[in-house]
Amino acid sequence: MTGTLMASKKLAGIGCLVAGTIMLAGPAWAEETVHDPHEGFNRTMFAVNEGLDTVLVKPVAQAYDFAVPLPAKASVGNLFGNIADIRNVLNNALQGKAADAGNDLGRLLINSTVGIFGLFDVASELGLDKHDEDFGQTLAVWGWAESDFLFLPILGPRTVRDTGGWVVDAYTDPTWYTLNKSVAARNTLVALRFVDVRASLLPSDKVVDEAALDKYAYVRDAYLQRRRNLIFDGSPPRLEDVLD
């Protein structure tokens, strides 16, 4: 497959070590069964979250989406995107992706200065593409390929690995710690980011509601596929075909 080929070429260029880790992890990916031993707990938490979302989170996100003009929303998205580039630089480096780390460091520097504290994503317009990485992905590249699925209220779908990764990411995230001299400012930023993320998901709500036979399973499997895609930097090997 073209995708696999591109992926392996890219990886080979970056370092055989990383490629080797993924190859070793290979057979486990091909399994069809989903890793969800905590399904009972997860489904309960999913229901709790759906309730919270209906009465609180979604209305707030809808109000935000309606009231804030597009340029301002774009700036909010860019601001948090710029903060996330710190995490991207670190995790690209931890995964041995030197070129991507350098690229994302360039993004961070350009957007923090020319882009006025990250309000404008100048780097993307200059052709510096973003590489989404986080510590959960780093752990996967290091060999923790499969992890139990976990659904937590507010935090949403995760795996055990990615929950741990998320905690580590928080330590490299200035939103959480450099502003902790003012708890109010920190909380405002964290809440704003949360609302911004939820608002960006509004258009897909209807699709998921209509497409899913079982919403919990649909969300879970979509999350796991998405993570797998991110771990393989957009070119995961295809699962084998069953037809004929």
Place this chain on the structure above:
Amino acid sequence: MMKKLISLVFTALLTFPALAQEAPDVLVKRVTEEVLEIVRKDRDIQGGSTQKAVELVDQKVLPHFDFRHMAALAVGKDWKKASPGQQQQLTAEFKTLLVRTYSNALTSYKNQKIVYKPFKMDPGDSEVLVRTEVIQPGSKPVQIDYNLKKADAGWKVFDVVVAGISLVTNYRDQFAQEVRSGGIDGLIAAIAAKNKSLPGGSAKADGK
């Protein structure tokens, strides 16, 4: 006049065989651009008319999809347990579900740009991946990939992958769950019930 006509006929003759073997990346680009061109002009679709969006998809997109292949991919291992008749029913119901739910996406189209990623294939390839990206102001680009397989009638799409999420294999576990509890017929009934519950699912004859 005559000259023009002759040259027109010649062009048609020359392009026709080319069209029949249209390269997969060219096919994806042509169909996408044709569809978006219509959406940009159609106020009904922009205004949220699912019915119109479904009609457009029916006419322009579906001929290039292999729904049997898609259904098999979504059902997974259990596909081989299904009789030819059941496979036909599964294909039909799954097609309705996919078309209904994802045609709606067209109604939220607003000036997004599609970028077609560089495409490479070997002459002998019978399966390829065509990669595109949707660019929209103020949000992250969304990756949309099409898996195509070569058939006698040209290349056919058998999977669409949005941001890494396959719209087809994402059903695998849900479908397996239905088969475990109600067999293949249970699965067919579950998809059919879902289709009926969707807006406009029971009848399109009510004239709106």
